[in-house]
Amino acid sequence: MTRRVSSKLRAVVVGGSLGGLLAGNMLERIGCDVTVHERVAETLAERGAGIATHPELHRGFERIGIPIDAGFGVAIEERLMLGRDGQVLARFHKKQLQATWGHLYRLLYRAFPRERYFAGSTFVRAEAEGKGVCVYFADGSSIDADLLIGADGIRSSVRAQFWPDAVPRYAGYVAWRGVVDEARFSLESHSTLFTRFVVCLPPGEHMVGYPVAALDGDLTPGKRRFNFVWYRPADDEKLRRMMTDATGRYHAMGIPPFLIAPEHREEMRRAGRDTLAPPYAEVAERVQEPFFQTILDLELPTIVKGRVVLVGDGAFIARPHPGMGVIKAVGDAVALADAIDANPNSLDAALAAYNDARCGYGRFLVSCARDLGTQIDTGRRSNAEIQRGEYFRRPENVIRAISMPPDESPLPDYGKAAV
Numbered sequence: 001m002t003r004r005v006s007s008k009l010r011a012v013v014v015g016g017s018l019g020g021l022l023a024g025n026m027l028e029r030i031g032c033d034v035t036v037h038e039r040v041a042e043t044l045a046e047r048g049a050g051i052a053t054h055p056e057l058h059r060g061f062e063r064i065g066i067p068i069d070a071g072f073g074v075a076i077e078e079r080l081m082l083g084r085d086g087q088v089l090a091r092f093h094k095k096q097l098q099a100t101w102g103h104l105y106r107l108l109y110r111a112f113p114r115e116r117y118f119a120g121s122t123f124v125r126a127e128a129e130g131k132g133v134c135v136y137f138a139d140g141s142s143i144d145a146d147l148l149i150g151a152d153g154i155r156s157s158v159r160a161q162f163w164p165d166a167v168p169r170y171a172g173y174v175a176w177r178g179v180v181d182e183a184r185f186s187l188e189s190h191s192t193l194f195t196r197f198v199v200c201l202p203p204g205e206h207m208v209g210y211p212v213a214a215l216d217g218d219l220t221p222g223k224r225r226f227n228f229v230w231y232r233p234a235d236d237e238k239l240r241r242m243m244t245d246a247t248g249r250y251h252a253m254g255i256p257p258f259l260i261a262p263e264h265r266e267e268m269r270r271a272g273r274d275t276l277a278p279p280y281a282e283v284a285e286r287v288q289e290p291f292f293q294t295i296l297d298l299e300l301p302t303i304v305k306g307r308v309v310l311v312g313d314g315a316f317i318a319r320p321h322p323g324m325g326v327i328k329a330v331g332d333a334v335a336l337a338d339a340i341d342a343n344p345n346s347l348d349a350a351l352a353a354y355n356d357a358r359c360g361y362g363r364f365l366v367s368c369a370r371d372l373g374t375q376i377d378t379g380r381r382s383n384a385e386i387q388r389g390e391y392f393r394r395p396e397n398v399i400r401a402i403s404m405p406p407d408e409s410p411l412p413d414y415g416k417a418a419v
């Protein structure tokens with residue numbers, strides 16, 4: 001990328017997670033004057049679990065100057081679908097590098113100028129000012145900028161101010177997540193799970209998992225971990241109970257893992273013993289601190305308002321089934337940098353180009369991910385959704401559709417059907 005007139009552009013990025021660091025790094029590479037502001041004061045590197053990667057992510061990292069080498073993640077070559085008794089119901093040859101959230105974060109953080117990343121810096125509001133924007137933070141400071149980039153995730157405060165009507169909608173199910181150390185598995189389960197992408201479909205539910213590196217990035221066999229996501233229906237009342245801690249306090253914005261009441265974890269483990277293939281029942285039994293996230297949908301009519309733009313999960317919320325959250329954040333960052341670089345004399349034209357480039361794709365992804373989510377029995381699916389869900393639950397289909405860019409899926413009518 002070149003350094004041109006855009007070098008005068010001052011951008012403030014709110015959110016210093018993957019989406020914010022991707023946007024910050026991409027804009028910095030085209031010569032913008034960028035600062036990234038993250039609410040959390042401590043390092044984020046230990047957050048999150050596994051991230052399934054796709055070639056678009058590799059290209060984005062390489063463009064920033066981060067090479068994709070052997071240490072990037074666990075190389076998987078095969079996907080398996082397991083029945084309740086552990087029998088293999090389908091196999092699919094698919095090469096994929098499984099990284100960890102923490103590793104991607106560390107790489108992006110190191111690539112960004114340290115003095116331009118502000119941890120413990122909380123956005124409170126912004127005001128349009130002439131052709132620019134004035135951004136205010138909780139410590140009383142403010143910054144004048146040409147551009148405000150909301151990379152502040154699913155519960156974005158930037159979106160709440162500038163798109164007040166956009167409210168994420170609960171999809172009727174949650175995703176339990178967690179990791180189990182490789183050394184904790186029985187030999188039998190270990191031989192099935194390492195090193196494969198494994199799917200299991202308990203009635204009305206869906207579970208996927210794959211091996212990832214140790215917390216410190218170590219890929220040595222014996223030190224790795226197994227990362228899982230288990231989608232389970234929870235009606236509004238059950239969700240409310242799950243989001244209420246042992247003292248009776250309700251956590252509307254998400255309950256921290258250590259506050260989840262033990263009875264919910266016990267119920268999850270019991271369901272594992274009753275419904276999962278043996279290696280996965282072992283995963284549910286041995287995971288140390290499982291946590292859950294609520295599954296949400298959100299579409300926006302536009303992701304640009306004046307000099308304010310949204311990227312990553314702040315912009316569109318797609319359910320995690322295609323494994324595209326980080327990839328979309330990469331695509332958003334690349335599109336924003338390209339649009340600014342291609343329109344050095346007009347930021348308005350650049351932002352219009354960014355909006356055009358990414359809104360259609362965001363909607364497409366939300367729609368495809370919702371389509372894949374029809375396999376979860378939320379008790380409120382239409383007949384058409386039940387049929388669609390059955391299609392995706394066929395063993396040979398499910399292992400081809402999930403954790404795959406919808407536009408590259410080998411299923412003939414997936415992706416195209418959602419357009």
Ligand SMILES: Cc1cc2nc3c(=O)[nH]c(=O)nc-3n(C[C@H](O)[C@H](O)[C@H](O)COP(=O)(O)OP(=O)(O)OC[C@H]3O[C@@H](n4cnc5c(N)ncnc54)[C@H](O)[C@@H]3O)c2cc1C
Binds near residue numbers: 048152
């Ligand atoms: C355990 C786990 C596994 C995942 N697996 C996958 C996967 O396999 N594949 C995939 O593609 N995606 C996966 N994702 C999702 C993926 O991480 C996100 O979709 C992607 O990183 C884009 O997120 P983001 O940076 O836009 O938002 P977030 O990661 O939510 O970051 C938003 C940041 O903004 C900060 N913030 C919020 N409000 C403010 C404020 N007022 N001021 C300043 N800062 C603020 C937050 O503290 C946070 O750090 C996973 C997520 C998790 C948690």
